[in-house]
Amino acid sequence: MDTLPTVGVEEEFLLVDPRTGAPVGRNADVARTAADSGIEVQLEIMRCQVETSTRVHSKSSELLQELRELRRGAAICAEKNDAILLAVAVPPTIPDEPLRITSTPRYHRIAENFGRLAQEQGMCGCHVHVAVPDREVALRVSNFLRPWLPLFLALTANSAIYRGGETGYASWRNILWRRWPSAGPPPHFGSVGEFDTAVEDMLALGVILDRKMVYWDVRPSVTFPTVEVRVSDVPATVEESALIATLVRAAVITAQRGNGAAVVAEPTLRAAYWRAAHGGMDGPAVDPSDGRTLPVQDLLAKLIDLIEPALIELGDLGFVTDALTGLLSRGNGARRQLDAYRARGELADVIDELAEATLYSCR
Template sequence: MTDIPTLGVEEEFLLVHPGSGAPVALNREVAARAADMDVELQLELTSCQVETATAVVDDTAHLREQLLHLRRTASAAAEHAGARLLAVGLPPTLPHEFPVTDTPRYRDIGERYGMIAHEQGICGCHVHVAVPDRDAAIAVSNRLRPWLPLLLALTANSAIYRNADTGHASWRSVLWARWPSAGPPPHFDSADEYDAAVQMLSHTGVIRDDGMVYWDVRPSANFPTVEVRVADVPATVDETVLFAALVRGCAMTALEDERHGDPVLPLAPYALKAAYWKAARNGVDGDGVDLENHVPAPVSDLLGYLTERTRPALEAAGDHELVTAGLARVTDLGNGATRQRRAWRRNHDVDDVLAEAAAATLEDG
């Protein structure tokens, strides 16, 4: 088994009014207060969002500590600014559009992409795993493509939107797919081929810059990592740690398979799209698509298979027990989308959803 790579996590959060639950344009105020508390928050495209980023860590225990600290600090900063911090993939209630954060880059994106940008409020989670070089990142990306729908199903956390049940566990992923460089990436034979594709998208004006390569797995533009971006921001810290541990296990397994020259699973575009749709629709409840055999299979069974497939890597990283316990908990209790629907169905009152999301955001075990 390969050496244990380091990892880091970015989480995006929504800022809402503590009474109405409507998104509020307070990201600068929240970031300024967090800076006073020695935590740097990043401003996102819309001014009702902030992003946290952990330091590079070696193990999931330290990752959990950092994630909990960052959520607590960001939540306290939001409260000081008159807002509430929520770990949700989309706002359960929202205005017709979101104000774009007032920076030159974000203003330009807002002008270029219109309502795609102005109907944003989308909150995801990105996991970075260290890799030897950019060609290794491309190899890992190719091998992770069949698992992306399952990782999406696991983290789905955007069932309630515009005061209604969307009928999907991850409506965020449906809206996110409108961007021209979002979703699963194509298979690339090398980093040079990847760079040529990005150059074409930029040269034709489809994307503004390489920071707009939003594919669900990609070589990082800024770090020696592969970045997995498929997830809704998970409801709880424990679910984020579970997701990160699985991503690292998948990346380590992919590197080992690449080292042994094992073939990459061929993926028909229609099959991958079908698996994505099922993942967005069902989350962890019901069936997904077994992409090796092109048949339906319970998501719980597919997650069990993924755990066994990555078991050597998970054991080497000391994460096998964490992952098996975490998956058992999600199978038993559900994920963020399950929580949202459970709260919604009590009274069909979005206030119940907001309260559930707020509690989950700061839940500690």
């Protein structure tokens, strides 16, 4: 490659009541306030959710800075509408009222066809886009990334507390999300034709209503000339979002440099996903090369060894090393939630911890 691919990040956030911590359906108000301030905030499927999107970047430092600016701006707009912006993947508290669908024709159509599966959304993820020249390359990259998706999930897990108590999982969002018929890891595709046939079959069977509902955790983007990695919970901090984006970008470069993709059997990959969702950073991981369990840190070291030449070329090896050291020491969102909750058993402490993490280094 003559030039290194650019990267962009989308982050989804939960809006909660500052007094109760319960989700509040004020995304349209927050988006209008943001627009008046020159900030673009998108509406998500539930009225208690908003999304921000960065520009494309060639430097991780600039990506990190924009992530800080977007979170800070969105949080100010939320505060002006009597809400708190939280980087959390599922609502920690019991809603005061039923969660409501954002009023757009597409979202209403999804709700009509998928019932409570859509109506119980309220889940927030992080999507990383990395530029690729065409769909054939996107699918080759997808095949390469597929075995590593559970590791990315383990690093970003941020949904240990749900509706008033512990779930027993680091990423409860992932368990809920994979109820969708088009969610989870994609198949290993041998060609663009195979991919198109799979999508057309889902459309014909009615399990998706349009191509935007191809919710696989890595896919060629429907909207941009990118490969999109969607497996992550929204990370607790911007540093973690920039970290996962940098790891994904380096892995995309590595894939394009001719590194072959391991074809992991579906049962092994399902087991790896469950392990990642259950234990997050603190549980055992499943090595995609042999199906054996090992500490997350050891599997992470294997990934870093694999993508290190790309990280060096990007100038990001130092950033990744420092960010991982901090993450392993401090813990991700799931660990933060559990530590806060177990100290006194108070959900308010979880909300406070998440609010602080959301804007950590952003002010």
